[in-house]
Amino acid sequence: MIREKDLMIGDTVLVERAGDVIPYIVKPLAELRTGTETKIEFPEECPVCSSRLFKEEGEAAWRCVNIECPAQVVERMIHYVSKDALDIKGFGEANIKKFYDLGLLKDIPGIYKLxxxxxxxxxxxxxxxxxxxKEAIQQSKQQPLHRLIFALGIRFVGETTAKVLAQKVHHLLDLKKFSQEELQTLEDIGPKVAGSIVHFFSSEDNIKMLQELENELGITMTNNSKQMHGGGELDGVTFLLPEHFPHLKEARPKKWQKREEEKY
Ligand SMILES: [Zn+2]
Structure with missing residues (x-):
């Protein structure tokens, strides 16, 4: 698009709202150019670690695949402590960056060895x-397993997939035993996600890191919520909700039908 429309850095551009919402660049106003505009060169190297960038077949994004790339290391830690992951309050992006720059923190296990x-x-x-x-870091060791899985930043594994995976295992490292085919039988997991999970758990470095987190640093990797289930009065009872039977809509009371229509 940049090439097609001959866009340059410093250009004044004509912007339109596409579909009435998203700003869309129609064209540069070439008559307003002053001669100081520069060509947009697509980067070939990572701006942080200078590794050669890599684009996967069929994908639009260019990626730095250097696992040690400082930008990625820092982002992984920021994700790990974030609210929806292990939620280590008082840590946050700024402190991660500060500690990293000062050499006080270099990887995820380092969070527990500050x-x-x-x-x-x-x-x-x-x-x-x-x-x-200190207290927040301590508390993060007991977070539910699905949060830890999400926190690891496995590519394509969002919160929903993390929950599906956590439900299937008693211990995080059980995931190592799943083949790509087995993973694909799980809800919402396609070949791309399954491949990424297998890739993560086949890395020796990742396994070593997880073992350090559990054995030396005391992070809970067992599925505690599983043990908490059961034993109650409703144990073993299955609930069927009208939403589970969309094809039987007509058989339901009028009142329900109306409520469902409103809902959807
Ligand atoms: Zn890089």
Missing amino acids: DFEAISKLEGFGAKSIEKL
Whole structure:
């Protein structure tokens, strides 16, 4: 599109709302060019680690595939502590970046091995905020398994897939035993997602990291919610809801039909 429309950095462009919503560049206003505009060159190397970029067949995105790439390492940690993942309050993006830049944090296990002595000497880290951070890190060790799976940042594994996977295992490392075909029999998991999960758990480095997290750092990797189920009065009872039988719509009371129509 850039080439087709001859867009340059510094151009004034004509923008239209496509479908009345999304801003869409129609064309550059070439008559307003001053001669200082520059050509847009597509990057061939990662802007952070200078590794050669890679594009998968059929995908639009170019990726840096260097697993040690600092930008990726930092983003992985930011994702790990984020609200929907392990939710380590008081950590956040800014602290991850700060600790990383200062050499106080280099990978996910490092989150549990922080040198609080050194951190206490940094500006803005009083005894109280350090205490809070310590506590939040401690609490994150007991998060439900699906949050940990999501936190690992396995490509294509979002919160929903993480929940599906957590339901299927007693221990996180059980996922290592699943073949791509077996994974594909699970709800919402297609070949792309299954392949990515197999790829993650076949990496020795990843397994080593998980073992360190569990054995040395005390992160819970068993599915506790499974053990909590059962034993109640409703144990073993199956509920059928009208939504499960869309083809029997006519057989339902008028009141229900109306309610469902409103809902959808
Ligand atoms: Zn890179």
